[in-house]
Structures are given as structure tokens and as C-alpha cells.
Amino acid sequence: MENKRTPVIQLKGITKRFGTKVLANDNITMDILDGEVLALLGENGSGKTTLLNMLSGIYYPDSGEIYVKGRRVSIKSPHDAFLLGIGMIHQHFKLVNVFTATENIVLGLKEKGGLDLKAAANRIREICDEYGFDVNPNQKVYDMTVSQKQTLEIVKALYRGADILILDEPTAVLTPQETEKLFSVIRNMQAAGKTIIIITHKLQEVLAISDRVAILRKGEYIATVKTSEATVSSLTEMMVGKSVGLNIERPEVKERSLRLKVSGLSCRNADNIEVLKDVSFEAYSGEILGVAGISGCGQKEMLEAIAGLQKLEPGAEITYTHPSGETETLIGKSPKQIRKMGVSLSFVPEDRLGMGLVGGMGMVDNMLLKDYNRGPSPLTDKKPSKELAERIHDELGVVTPSLSTPVRMLSGGNVQKVLVGRELASAPTVLMTAYAVRGLDINTSYVIYDLLNEQKQKGVAVIFVGEELDVLLALSDRILVLCGGRISGILDARTATKEQVGYLMTNIPEAEEGGNADDSQK
Amino acid sequence: MTVRNNGRDPFVHLTKRAPVSALAGLLIRAGAFVFAVLLCAIVVWIMIGVDPITFLKTMFTGSFGIQKLENAKNFTSFWRIFTSSYFWTTFKTGCKLLLLAVALAPAFKMKFWNIGAEGQFLAGAISATYIMFNYPGLNPVVLLILMLTVSLIAGAIWGIVPALFKAKWGTNETLFTLMMNYIAIKIVDFFFNKWRGTKSALGIINIDSEAGWLRSLWKGSESAWFRNEDLIFMVTVLIIAVLMYYYLRLTKHGYEIAVVGDSQNTARYAGISVRKVIIRTMALSGALCGLCGFLCVSSQGHTVNSNLAGGYGFTAIIVAWLSRFNTFTMVGVSLLIVALENGSALMSNTYSDLGFSVAFGKIIVGVMLLFVIGCEFFINYKVVFRARKTQKEAVEA
Amino acid sequence: MILYWIQKAIAFAAFIALAAMGELLTExxxxxxxxTPGTMCVGAAAGFIAAFRYCSAVAEPSVIMVLLVTLLAAFAASALMGLIYSFFTVTMRVNQNVVGLVLTIFGCGLAEFLSIFFIKSETGNVRCDFANTVFTARIPFLSEKLGVVSDLLFSYGFMLYFTIALAIVLTVVFNKTRVGLNLRAVGESPSTADAAGINVTLYKYVAACVGSGITGLAGVYCVMEFKSGAWATADLVTIQAFGWLSVALVIFSFWKPLNLLWGSLIFGIFYWAYLYLPQLLNVKLSTDLTQMLPYIITIVVLIIVSFRKKKENLGPASLGVTYFREER
Known part of the structure; x- marks a missing residue:
């Protein structure tokens, strides 16, 4: 049957540059077949999203030709893409927050007659019934969960009669259960004759859902293979170009001592919703404490609370134990005060440019961020930061035109190297990282893992918030699982299974309702 | 579905370009300026009938000419002629604009839209005048120090009030500072009307005693060149401009301002108290505007009215923005704007019978600014036109 | 006397509300x-010059023509300001605040220059009485026979009723039509609107041009009715201040056209407070200090608005942000 399929989209020699240096897509020629599920696989920065953005009219190719259903087309805007039946679900949802689901769906449509939201809502219900979606037409987008927003995006594309759907990393923000639901919807849509393209870098998902896999590497098209003939290692090899050991080291550290004791941590967000409920745990020197959980389950708040950036509900305790044995409480202290107490706490936040670094400044000035205030002089002392910047640049291989180039202009991996490099340079006793490898290619990820292990061996208490369970299980000593702002379990990573962690991410065991689960350590 | 898509590239599309060199940037901006002036020259030629050469000559004389002003006929020494020339006036007024722009620089670098320079200026001016009007008998030095202090405080208060609310509740600072302008105007009006009594205007204050005038510091050496108040004013402003340059670039405060301006989250992460920085920076910004008010009262007109800032509080915002917070660039931009205004003033003196008015100065400044800010576009983006030959043999449906 | 106060407040409120409605549409x-202040000045100057020139050129000016000429000139001239604004902010992607401030400087200069050039009277103070009578003409029956109701509700020129009608029309357009939905989407999230196939650039251009045009109408309305058809270049400073007030009023209204109406009425009452409040309370108040009231009230409202954090009241999410599709 697959042989009978005809190409619905043909790309010929597509090239796209950003500025003069970045070549995002280099002369890409490939076909997408009618009615297939095609996975577009590649590392971060390999040009997957850029390529498909040219199909959806966000970017315009510098050169090359696009054929849709056999006709040469020029897709100048999302509207052109829509006329060609191409609908793209972006990673950042294109939804208006203050609008209802229905308003978002009919937005921009040029239907005849006046605006009839009721009729539109009825049609939305029909589509939902047909494919098994769950959308409330009158719900406002700002009240929706991530998964609901994604569903709404897909319904929107279908409502507009799209028969080619492009999904940009759809599972990045979903729970395993939600992912499963999404896959079943994709199968329904395929059965209804739609063509679906999924951008992803998760190999398991590629194997689970796609018919064929197209691989990009550093902006170049490598090959398209049938999924049935592919394996994890064959795909990895094509994706990264050389085989990398999939094993992450877990060195043993003999000496462990209590460094951080957290108990009864609760806090509310700006909308007064409790995002962290009675969280208690301990972190030890010489170990990596992995933190698992669906994104937005309180990881961010937990780390920020320890770093002195969160307002907490009364009753919380955060006690830091100096290597010398003295203890100090960190509650109610600002980052500056914590530093003054001699507590060397390093924090690599999730939002690198919005929190960890100053996007408009170069590497040198960014090195200054945490200790610009050093010394009594009213002037800043840039000499040490210049040396540090040079060291990080050389040791971690940061690619930048110059040390004064605003870090905003660097690629994601290099930004992360700058940030991690700075945080490690301050010789921390506690190191917290949030999604340290998000958006990084495999090589850079391994560099980060090695750095973390190195710190662990030096006797640092490392708290590693991650999203890939495989990585968490391989790297951590213990895994703390958060679910809806509570701790649903703390497991020994050496014995825990993926299923166990996955279960705890979505369920809180009855007996451990209080969140005080620390059985694995005892 | 019917698809009408001819497969041709769009006629024009934009891409971000790599940063151009400093020289190229300067040349593009200079080109835009020249173009704007020429455009105005042509418009004047068509509407009023003054040919472009005369226009440009008059504009130049009115802005940078060393010729004597009307009321300077009696002066003989070169210094006297020089200090009453158009050139001198342009520099003097340019420095007023410059000081306001320099005052705004830290606030704008912090991304705090302080459009209340006008009000902060007036707050400084009126409080200085209040002291000068009510305590003329004080020792000149004490009086001036007192005036300076109150004007700094008043300007700072005008800056701090919106900053407090911005820092605590995120109150929109653009409109807050704007409204603060009008409150200052009304306060000035109040004292102006109270002090003038039944006279039509307030007139020069302490004209006989020169109390509260900057030159009263040098009583006795009447004709000495350094007794020139304009000179003191200009030198003060230039010193502040240089200090501000280094304040923003080298000090810890300057660093904090830059971090807060880029991302408040990062600032918090780094342990910077965002509130403190916002309030402190606005206090500085307001105080410097107040200082400008003090200097204008004590060294220039020796009087006050609600139009004393003359809209420069607003123009200074554009100067600060165009200069990208670089106070050295501000010197040039301020001079240029004032030059255009003064040139137009001479034009309107000479050709008022043809319908030329001072207001043309605002127009030409507006056109010039639009061209210069418009050319930023060509510095930041590359316009790609469709290649001439498009493939006509696009596959037919 | 309270009646007079309210009457005057309504007359004042009407053109402030109209100017704010133009700004609201743009926002x-x-x-x-x-x-906006510059645009209002340009609209006022263009409208007045057109009316003045027409009335001096024609022996017996007709009502229809004078209306047509005045309103068209005001609308067209200020829509042109809107065109410049959108060209620079949308096409050239310059910071909106900067372009706005430049346009205020430019517009005030242009208004002054044009009026002097076309009316050729340096001192200003020229009148266009005919246009004034047209703009202040009352509705026959309603404005006379209903006693207090007539005085309170029908003692104004037609522009007041136009303003009210426009507020209703805009409300319907924003909430009940496709165009309104699209427009709101452009203001909330241009990238979403773009992805939905809405021509973001077109919407931004049209909104700014029509909005500026409406603001310009408010300018000429102010001259013809509030200033009794008299033109003085010095008045441009007042009009400019009104322009700033109307910008503030938009926030006051939570971006809802109907709220502009009562919001501006409150402004009007405080604006005239210096005239009536001292008499009413039988105290002596400084005129200058009482005139501060509307500005203080605006600040108070700004502060109150910043306390409330309801999403719908915060105004368009992308307000003040320049949109570039290929931004990464």
C-alpha cells in the first residue's frame, strides 16, 4: 500500500539563512507522501522547525522550490499555507489568551455571512466527536492546560480543512498519558486520510507513531527511511553522524553528608493558586538528586524557593549545613543575603536568557552578574570576569564571534555553556539545575552530564531537574518525583524503573499524601 | 479547494541583517539627516518661494553663525561678540536639551519610560525660584546652595513618586509621569500668578540685587570673562554628561541599571533589588532634571513660567533614544536639533511676511527625526527584492 | 448651577471622548x-482652515458644504498622521513611543505653521462664526420643550450625538463582527492573527489611520464648539493637553468604548471644578490648583487599574510591541 502513495509535498533545493553566518537549511530536497505519518528527526539546531516553517508560511526560503500536490507554489504567509491545506501546530501555541476556543478557531476565517459563534461551536463539537477530541468551545484559553491548548490547535487546523498537519515537538510538554492520547488521535486522523508530519528528537516516539522517518543534520538532509526498517541505534547514528555511547556514567561517591534540609515548603503563584504543597526532602553532598515531574508541577518554584526567589507560605524550613557542620536557615533570605552568609549556592534556571543571563550583554559582563558587587569600590571590577569568560570560552568550547557579543545572539547550546560555566566557577556546595540539557544536542548534553558528575565527585550536592526519564534514571543517585506541586515519591535511581517514575509523575500514592516520602534513603 | 497560487516569489521580503559597522551606521544616519534638510528646503521653495541656497545659508547663520545678534551692536571685544552670536545661543540651548537627555539616559536604559522630564524640570525650577524670591537677603553662596538643594530634592520627588508605584504595583509609568508634568505646570502657574500680582508678567527676579543669580558668586569683577553665566552652565552640563557616561558604563549602579533594563527576573536572580534600583535611578533622573531647572532659573532667564522647559522634556526623550543612552552621542544630537530650531527662528524673522513662522522649526525637526529613526530600519534589516527573472514555467494545475 | 456644571462637563467630555475613541481604536x-496630541492639533488646524477658507471664498456658505469641507479636511489630514505613524511603527518597525512623541512635536508645529500660512495672521484670533453656528446648532424641538431634560441632554451640537453613536458602533464592531474579532486578535497576539491568515499589517494601518482620523475630528470639534469657532495659535497648547488627557482616558476605560463616555464625563466635571466648586462650597480655592484635579484623578485611576489584575481589563496584550514575523 505504501508504494502506491504519491508525494503530496515536494521540496527541491530549499535553502534558508539567518544573517550571514547561520545556514539553517542547506539545499534540502525531499518528498512527503500522501496519507503518511512522517517523523522529521534531528538534533536541536538541525533545521527541522525552520524547514517546516517555510511550509507554513512563517519563513520564506532564500532559494529552492516547493511543490504541493504537484503544483509549484510560493507560500508567502500562513494564509497561503492555509489555502493549500497545510496546518502547522507550533511549539508555542498561536492562540489568543483572552478569547474562547470558538473565537480562536474562527479567527481570520473568511466565511460568508456574519459572525455566528453558535454555529461554529456546533461544528467544533462535530469535529471533536469525529476524531475523539475533548474541547469545550466556550472555555477561555487562559484557563486551559497545555494539553487542552494543543488539542485546540489541532481542532483549529482541522476546522479550516487542513489535510496536511505539521506538529512541532508536540510531546515536549505532555505527560505520558497525554502523549498516548495524542498518538491515538493522530492514528484517527491518518485513517481519515490526513497527512501528518511530526517534528521530534525523541526516538521512541518516532518508532511508535511514524511510517517513515526523515533525518536532518546541521541543516542538511541526510535520508528518509521506513520506520519498520529502522532501529534506535540506526536512527541515532544518522542523526548525530557518529555513534555516541548512550551510557551516562554514575560514579560512586563514598562520603555523603547532609547539606540541605527542606521541610514544609508551600507557595502560591500570582493567581493565588497553590503551586507547591508541603514539600520536604534532603539533599546530600556527593550525590545527584534527580527531580522528575511533568513540566509545571512546582519544579521551578521549588528551586527558586531554595535560591531565595520565592515568597513562601509560613511554616517552611530550609536549613543549610556548612561542610564544617554549622547550620543556617535560608528562609526569608534574598539571594544576596544567602551569598553573604557564605553559602555557595549555584542555580542554573530554566529560563536562561530571561533569568540566568542578561541577553543584551556579552560574556564578560554576564560573568559579573552574581558578584558585580564585590569590593568596596563603587566601580565594577571587570578583570576577573574577563579572565573567567576566556576560561569558559576555551574550556567549554563556546562558539561566539567575540566575548562582548550579546549572548542573546548565541545558539541555545552556547548560551547554556556560558550559564553553566559561570555557575560552576563559583565553586558551589549546592548546585541546582533546571532542564540543563533542554534544547541541547547530544554532544553538548554529555558535556553537561560530565560536568555535573565532576561536581558530584567534588562533594557538591547536585539537584538536577530533568524531563527525560532515561537520563534521570541513569544520572541521578536518587529521584524525587513531583506531581501537582507535591512530592509523590523519592526513589533510589539504581533500582527504580521508568514505569515506577512515570506512575508517580501522575499519581500520588495514598499513604504518602503528606509528601514526606523519603523511604529509599533510610 | 481552489488554489490561486502562481508560485512566484513575493515582490519584496525582509530579513534581519548582521550589524553594520559604526562608520556605515553613522553615514546612513548622516545621509538621512541631509536628505531631510534638503526635502524641507524644497518644500520651503515651493510654498514660500525662498530658494534652497538662501534657505540653507539662513539656516546655517541662524544656528552656527558668529555674526552679531541685533542687540549686540555695542559690544566691541571678540569675546562679547562671540558670546552673543547665534553659535553661542545654539550651544547654550543645546546644553539645556543635553542635560535633560542625560538626565533621562539612566531611566531609559532601565526601560523606564520617563516622559515626565518637563515636570521634573519645572519642579526644580519653581522650588529654586521660591527660595530666590523669598530669601534674597541670604549670603549669595548659601542662597545658591539652598536653591540647588531644594531643586534637586523637588526634581527627585517628581521622579520618585511614579517610580514608587511602578516598583510596587507596576503602575504604567508613561502616563503617570505625563500627568505629573501637568501637576507641576499648575503649581508653577499658581506661584506665577501669585507672585506677579497685578502685573502682566513676572519679569526678571532680583534684577537689582542679582540674588540667586549664578554670577552673584563673582560680585565685583564685573567684566571678567568667567562671569559669563552661560559658560558656567555649559561647562556644568558637559561635566555631567561625561560623568553620566562613566556612571552608566563603569559603576555598580550602572551595571544594575543595565541588568534591570534587560530583564527584571535576571536582576532578582542576581540578588539585585529591582525596586531599589528603579526608585534610586528615577530619583537620580528626576534630580538631574531638577538641576536643569535650577540652572535655567539661576543662570539664564532669572525668572520662571510654566513654559520654561519649552517642550524640551519631550524632545530629550527622543535625543536619549536616538543616542542609545550614549551621552557623547547626545551632545551631537542635541546640538543638531537646537540648530534646526534656531535656524528656523532666523528664517521666520527674515521671512515672516511670506508666511514663514517659528513653528516651521518644529516641522523640520520632526521631519529630520522621522528620517533618522526611519533609517534605523535600513541599518537593522535587509530588504530583498524579487529577482528579475521569475520562473514563468511554473507547473500548471 | 450644578446643571450648568454638568452641561459644561458634557460639552467638554464629548470631544475628549471622541479623541480617546480614535486612540482606543489604534490601541x-x-x-x-x-x-494623539499632535494629531488632534493637525485635525483642528486642517478643519478650521478649510472652514475659514470656504466661508471667506463663498458669499453664502451652505450648511452641508461647510460640514463636509471641515470634517473631511480634519479627518483626511489626521488620517495622514496615522499613516505616517503606521508606516514608521509597522513597516519600519520603529519604537512606538518614539514615533508618537516625534509626531506630537511635528503635528503641533505643522498645525501652527499651516494655520499661520493659510490664514496669514500671526496673532491668531480669527473666527469662523458660520461654522460655529453649524456645529452648535441644537436639535429643534427636543432642545427647547423639555425643560431640564432639554438643558441637560439636548443643549449640544450634533457632534455629541455622533460621539455617542460612534461608541455604540465601535462596541458592536469589536464584539459582534468578524472584523472586530480579527482586530482584537491583532492587538492581543499578532503572531496568532498572522498564523490565522489575518493581514496584520493591513489591520494595523487601517486602525491607526481611522483612529487618527477620529482623533482629528475631535480636534476640529474642540475648536468649533468648545472654543466657539475662534482660532488662536496659542490654543494649540490647550488642545495638546486635551490630547494627553484622552490618551489617559483610554486606560481609564479599560479599553471599552462605552466606558469612555462616562469616564470623560468625570474628567469634564473635574475640569470645570475650578469654576463651580468654590461657589458651590462657598470657599475660595486657587484656580490653578483646582485645575490640577483632572490630572490627579487620572493618576489615581492609573494606580487603581494597576491594583486590579483581571486579564480582560489589562488592555491588548501586544500594546506597544512591534511585530516582525521572522523574529526568532
Whole structure:
């Protein structure tokens, strides 16, 4: 049957540059077949999203030709893409927050007659019934969960009669259960004759859902293979170009001592919703404490609370134990005060440019961020930061035109190297990282893992918030699982299974309702 | 579905370009300026009938000419002629604009839209005048120090009030500072009307005693060149401009301002108290505007009215923005704007019978600014036109 | 006397509300136009010059023509200001605040220059009485026979009723039509609107031009009725201040056209407080200090608005942000 399929989209020699240096897509020629599920696989920065953005009219190719259903087309805007039946679900949802689901769906449509939201809502219900979606037409987008927003995006594309759907990393923000639901919807849509393209870098998902896999590497098209003939290692090899050991080291550290004791941590967000409920745990020197959980389950708040950036509900305790044995409480202290107490706490936040670094400044000035205030002089002392910047640049291989180039202009991996490099340079006793490898290619990820292990061996208490369970299980000593702002379990990573962690991410065991689960350590 | 898509590239599309060199940037901006002036020259030629050469000559004389002003006929020494020339006036007024722009620089670098320079200026001016009007008998030095202090405080208060609310509740600072302008105007009006009594205007204050005038510091050496108040004013402003340059670039405060301006989250992460920085920076910004008010009262007109800032509080915002917070660039931009205004003033003196008015100065400044800010576009983006030959043999449906 | 106060307040409120409605329309598309004061001045000057020139050129000016000429000139001239604004902010992607402030400087200069050039009277103070009578003409029956109701509700020129009608029309357009939905989407999230196939650039241009045009109408309305058809270049400073007030009023209204009506009425009452409050309370108040009231009230409202954090009341999410599709 697959042989009978005809190409619905043909790309010929597509090239796209950003500025003069970045070549995002280099002369890409490939076909997408009618009615297939095609996975577009590649590392971060390999040009997957850029390529498909040219199909959806966000970017315009510098050169090359696009054929849709056999006709040469020029897709100048999302509207052109829509006329060609191409609908793209972006990673950042294109939804208006203050609008209802229905308003978002009919937005921009040029239907005849006046605006009839009721009729539109009825049609939305029909589509939902047909494919098994769950959308409330009158719900406002700002009240929706991530998964609901994604569903709404897909319904929107279908409502507009799209028969080619492009999904940009759809599972990045979903729970395993939600992912499963999404896959079943994709199968329904395929059965209804739609063509679906999924951008992803998760190999398991590629194997689970796609018919064929197209691989990009550093902006170049490598090959398209049938999924049935592919394996994890064959795909990895094509994706990264050389085989990398999939094993992450877990060195043993003999000496462990209590460094951080957290108990009864609760806090509310700006909308007064409790995002962290009675969280208690301990972190030890010489170990990596992995933190698992669906994104937005309180990881961010937990780390920020320890770093002195969160307002907490009364009753919380955060006690830091100096290597010398003295203890100090960190509650109610600002980052500056914590530093003054001699507590060397390093924090690599999730939002690198919005929190960890100053996007408009170069590497040198960014090195200054945490200790610009050093010394009594009213002037800043840039000499040490210049040396540090040079060291990080050389040791971690940061690619930048110059040390004064605003870090905003660097690629994601290099930004992360700058940030991690700075945080490690301050010789921390506690190191917290949030999604340290998000958006990084495999090589850079391994560099980060090695750095973390190195710190662990030096006797640092490392708290590693991650999203890939495989990585968490391989790297951590213990895994703390958060679910809806509570701790649903703390497991020994050496014995825990993926299923166990996955279960705890979505369920809180009855007996451990209080969140005080620390059985694995005892 | 019917698809009408001819497969041709769009006629024009934009891409971000790599940063151009400093020289190229300067040349593009200079080109835009020249173009704007020429455009105005042509418009004047068509509407009023003054040919472009005369226009440009008059504009130049009115802005940078060393010729004597009307009321300077009696002066003989070169210094006297020089200090009453158009050139001198342009520099003097340019420095007023410059000081306001320099005052705004830290606030704008912090991304705090302080459009209340006008009000902060007036707050400084009126409080200085209040002291000068009510305590003329004080020792000149004490009086001036007192005036300076109150004007700094008043300007700072005008800056701090919106900053407090911005820092605590995120109150929109653009409109807050704007409204603060009008409150200052009304306060000035109040004292102006109270002090003038039944006279039509307030007139020069302490004209006989020169109390509260900057030159009263040098009583006795009447004709000495350094007794020139304009000179003191200009030198003060230039010193502040240089200090501000280094304040923003080298000090810890300057660093904090830059971090807060880029991302408040990062600032918090780094342990910077965002509130403190916002309030402190606005206090500085307001105080410097107040200082400008003090200097204008004590060294220039020796009087006050609600139009004393003359809209420069607003123009200074554009100067600060165009200069990208670089106070050295501000010197040039301020001079240029004032030059255009003064040139137009001479034009309107000479050709008022043809319908030329001072207001043309605002127009030409507006056109010039639009061209210069418009050319930023060509510095930041590359316009790609469709290649001439498009493939006509696009596959037919 | 309270009646007179309210009457005057309504007369004042009407053109402030109209100017604010123009600004609101622009803001709905995501454009914060600080050029409103300049635009109002240009509209006032263009409208007055047109009326003045027409009335001096024609022996017996007709009502229809004078209306047509005045309103068209005011609308066209200020829509042109809107065009410049959108060209620079949308096409050239310059910071909106900066372009707005430049346009205010430019517009005030242009208005002054044009009026002097075309009316050729340096001192200003020229009148166009015929246009004034047209603009202040009352509705026959309703404005006379209903006693207090007539005085309170029908003692104004037609522009007041136009303003009210426009507020209703805009409300319907924003909430009940496709165009309104699209426009709001452009202001909330241009990238979403773009992805939905809405021509973001077109919407932003049209909103800014029509919005500026409406603001310009408010300018000429102010001259013809509030200033009794008299033109003085010195008045441009007052009009400029009104322009800033109307920008503030938009926030006051939570971006809803109907709220502009009562919001501006409150402004009007405080604006005239210096005239009536001292008499009413039988105290002596400084005129200058009482005139501060509307500005203080605006500040108070700004502060109150910043306390409330309801999403719908915060105004278009992309307000003041320049949109570039290929931004990464």
C-alpha cells in the first residue's frame, strides 16, 4: 500500500539563512507522501522547525522550490499555507489568551455571512466527536492546560480543512498519558486520510507513531527511511553522524553528608493558586538528586524557593549545613543575603536568557552578574570576569564571534555553556539545575552530564531537574518525583524503573499524601 | 479547494541583517539627516518661494553663525561678540536639551519610560525660584546652595513618586509621569500668578540685587570673562554628561541599571533589588532634571513660567533614544536639533511676511527625526527584492 | 448651577471622548499612539482652515458644504498622521513611543505653521462664526420643550450625538463582527492573527489611520464648539493637553468604548471644578490648583487599574510591541 502513495509535498533545493553566518537549511530536497505519518528527526539546531516553517508560511526560503500536490507554489504567509491545506501546530501555541476556543478557531476565517459563534461551536463539537477530541468551545484559553491548548490547535487546523498537519515537538510538554492520547488521535486522523508530519528528537516516539522517518543534520538532509526498517541505534547514528555511547556514567561517591534540609515548603503563584504543597526532602553532598515531574508541577518554584526567589507560605524550613557542620536557615533570605552568609549556592534556571543571563550583554559582563558587587569600590571590577569568560570560552568550547557579543545572539547550546560555566566557577556546595540539557544536542548534553558528575565527585550536592526519564534514571543517585506541586515519591535511581517514575509523575500514592516520602534513603 | 497560487516569489521580503559597522551606521544616519534638510528646503521653495541656497545659508547663520545678534551692536571685544552670536545661543540651548537627555539616559536604559522630564524640570525650577524670591537677603553662596538643594530634592520627588508605584504595583509609568508634568505646570502657574500680582508678567527676579543669580558668586569683577553665566552652565552640563557616561558604563549602579533594563527576573536572580534600583535611578533622573531647572532659573532667564522647559522634556526623550543612552552621542544630537530650531527662528524673522513662522522649526525637526529613526530600519534589516527573472514555467494545475 | 456644571462637563467630555475613541481604536490593534496630541492639533488646524477658507471664498456658505469641507479636511489630514505613524511603527518597525512623541512635536508645529500660512495672521484670533453656528446648532424641538431634560441632554451640537453613536458602533464592531474579532486578535497576539491568515499589517494601518482620523475630528470639534469657532495659535497648547488627557482616558476605560463616555464625563466635571466648586462650597480655592484635579484623578485611576489584575481589563496584550514575523 505504501508504494502506491504519491508525494503530496515536494521540496527541491530549499535553502534558508539567518544573517550571514547561520545556514539553517542547506539545499534540502525531499518528498512527503500522501496519507503518511512522517517523523522529521534531528538534533536541536538541525533545521527541522525552520524547514517546516517555510511550509507554513512563517519563513520564506532564500532559494529552492516547493511543490504541493504537484503544483509549484510560493507560500508567502500562513494564509497561503492555509489555502493549500497545510496546518502547522507550533511549539508555542498561536492562540489568543483572552478569547474562547470558538473565537480562536474562527479567527481570520473568511466565511460568508456574519459572525455566528453558535454555529461554529456546533461544528467544533462535530469535529471533536469525529476524531475523539475533548474541547469545550466556550472555555477561555487562559484557563486551559497545555494539553487542552494543543488539542485546540489541532481542532483549529482541522476546522479550516487542513489535510496536511505539521506538529512541532508536540510531546515536549505532555505527560505520558497525554502523549498516548495524542498518538491515538493522530492514528484517527491518518485513517481519515490526513497527512501528518511530526517534528521530534525523541526516538521512541518516532518508532511508535511514524511510517517513515526523515533525518536532518546541521541543516542538511541526510535520508528518509521506513520506520519498520529502522532501529534506535540506526536512527541515532544518522542523526548525530557518529555513534555516541548512550551510557551516562554514575560514579560512586563514598562520603555523603547532609547539606540541605527542606521541610514544609508551600507557595502560591500570582493567581493565588497553590503551586507547591508541603514539600520536604534532603539533599546530600556527593550525590545527584534527580527531580522528575511533568513540566509545571512546582519544579521551578521549588528551586527558586531554595535560591531565595520565592515568597513562601509560613511554616517552611530550609536549613543549610556548612561542610564544617554549622547550620543556617535560608528562609526569608534574598539571594544576596544567602551569598553573604557564605553559602555557595549555584542555580542554573530554566529560563536562561530571561533569568540566568542578561541577553543584551556579552560574556564578560554576564560573568559579573552574581558578584558585580564585590569590593568596596563603587566601580565594577571587570578583570576577573574577563579572565573567567576566556576560561569558559576555551574550556567549554563556546562558539561566539567575540566575548562582548550579546549572548542573546548565541545558539541555545552556547548560551547554556556560558550559564553553566559561570555557575560552576563559583565553586558551589549546592548546585541546582533546571532542564540543563533542554534544547541541547547530544554532544553538548554529555558535556553537561560530565560536568555535573565532576561536581558530584567534588562533594557538591547536585539537584538536577530533568524531563527525560532515561537520563534521570541513569544520572541521578536518587529521584524525587513531583506531581501537582507535591512530592509523590523519592526513589533510589539504581533500582527504580521508568514505569515506577512515570506512575508517580501522575499519581500520588495514598499513604504518602503528606509528601514526606523519603523511604529509599533510610 | 481552489488554489490561486502562481508560485512566484513575493515582490519584496525582509530579513534581519548582521550589524553594520559604526562608520556605515553613522553615514546612513548622516545621509538621512541631509536628505531631510534638503526635502524641507524644497518644500520651503515651493510654498514660500525662498530658494534652497538662501534657505540653507539662513539656516546655517541662524544656528552656527558668529555674526552679531541685533542687540549686540555695542559690544566691541571678540569675546562679547562671540558670546552673543547665534553659535553661542545654539550651544547654550543645546546644553539645556543635553542635560535633560542625560538626565533621562539612566531611566531609559532601565526601560523606564520617563516622559515626565518637563515636570521634573519645572519642579526644580519653581522650588529654586521660591527660595530666590523669598530669601534674597541670604549670603549669595548659601542662597545658591539652598536653591540647588531644594531643586534637586523637588526634581527627585517628581521622579520618585511614579517610580514608587511602578516598583510596587507596576503602575504604567508613561502616563503617570505625563500627568505629573501637568501637576507641576499648575503649581508653577499658581506661584506665577501669585507672585506677579497685578502685573502682566513676572519679569526678571532680583534684577537689582542679582540674588540667586549664578554670577552673584563673582560680585565685583564685573567684566571678567568667567562671569559669563552661560559658560558656567555649559561647562556644568558637559561635566555631567561625561560623568553620566562613566556612571552608566563603569559603576555598580550602572551595571544594575543595565541588568534591570534587560530583564527584571535576571536582576532578582542576581540578588539585585529591582525596586531599589528603579526608585534610586528615577530619583537620580528626576534630580538631574531638577538641576536643569535650577540652572535655567539661576543662570539664564532669572525668572520662571510654566513654559520654561519649552517642550524640551519631550524632545530629550527622543535625543536619549536616538543616542542609545550614549551621552557623547547626545551632545551631537542635541546640538543638531537646537540648530534646526534656531535656524528656523532666523528664517521666520527674515521671512515672516511670506508666511514663514517659528513653528516651521518644529516641522523640520520632526521631519529630520522621522528620517533618522526611519533609517534605523535600513541599518537593522535587509530588504530583498524579487529577482528579475521569475520562473514563468511554473507547473500548471 | 450644578446643571450648568454638568452641561459644561458634557460639552467638554464629548470631544475628549471622541479623541480617546480614535486612540482606543489604534490601541486595539496594538499601537500605542502618543502622537494623539499632535494629531488632534493637525485635525483642528486642517478643519478650521478649510472652514475659514470656504466661508471667506463663498458669499453664502451652505450648511452641508461647510460640514463636509471641515470634517473631511480634519479627518483626511489626521488620517495622514496615522499613516505616517503606521508606516514608521509597522513597516519600519520603529519604537512606538518614539514615533508618537516625534509626531506630537511635528503635528503641533505643522498645525501652527499651516494655520499661520493659510490664514496669514500671526496673532491668531480669527473666527469662523458660520461654522460655529453649524456645529452648535441644537436639535429643534427636543432642545427647547423639555425643560431640564432639554438643558441637560439636548443643549449640544450634533457632534455629541455622533460621539455617542460612534461608541455604540465601535462596541458592536469589536464584539459582534468578524472584523472586530480579527482586530482584537491583532492587538492581543499578532503572531496568532498572522498564523490565522489575518493581514496584520493591513489591520494595523487601517486602525491607526481611522483612529487618527477620529482623533482629528475631535480636534476640529474642540475648536468649533468648545472654543466657539475662534482660532488662536496659542490654543494649540490647550488642545495638546486635551490630547494627553484622552490618551489617559483610554486606560481609564479599560479599553471599552462605552466606558469612555462616562469616564470623560468625570474628567469634564473635574475640569470645570475650578469654576463651580468654590461657589458651590462657598470657599475660595486657587484656580490653578483646582485645575490640577483632572490630572490627579487620572493618576489615581492609573494606580487603581494597576491594583486590579483581571486579564480582560489589562488592555491588548501586544500594546506597544512591534511585530516582525521572522523574529526568532
Amino acid at each position: 486595539k490593534s496594538g499601537g500605542l499612539n502618543l502622537g
